[in-house]
Structures are given as C-alpha cells and as structure tokens.
Amino acid sequence: MTIEPSAELHWFKSSYSSxxxxxxxxxxxxxxxxxxxxxxxxxxxxxxxxxxxxxxxVAYAARHM
Structure with a gap:
C-alpha cells in the first residue's frame, strides 16, 4: 500500500544503506x-x-542476503 508521507514519523536510514x-x-x-x-x-x-x-x-530478506 502506498500512502502520503507524514511529518510526525521518526525516520531512520537502513544500516545496509550507504x-x-x-x-x-x-x-x-x-x-x-x-x-x-x-x-x-x-x-x-x-x-x-x-x-x-x-x-x-525481514525474515525473507535475511535468508536471501
């Protein structure tokens, strides 16, 4: 599902992102x-x-990394 962004959320970058x-x-x-x-x-x-x-x-991604 795609929804509009909310300014009230606390976002953090994935540890796998660079x-x-x-x-x-x-x-x-x-x-x-x-x-x-x-x-x-x-x-x-x-x-x-x-x-x-x-x-x-997350479980699927962990198995296929």
Missing amino acids: NESADCVEVAASPGTVHVRDSKNPEGPHLAFGPAEWSAF
Missing part, C-alpha cells in the same frame, strides 16, 4: 505500521506494512 549507493531506504515505526521510503525522495510517497507483513519481509 551514502555512496543510490539504493537507500528509511524506515519509521508507528503503532501497528512500519513505513518505508526512498531516502533520496523524503517528501515523496512511502509504503506502509502491518507488523506481520514487515516481519515476513
């Missing part, structure tokens, strides 16, 4: 939702995931 790479994401957690956005376009839209979906994604 300043040299164009592949940077930021994550913010709110009650019941994990938000993900492109760090190069912080005012743009972002994705929102429920806790179960986020956990499944």
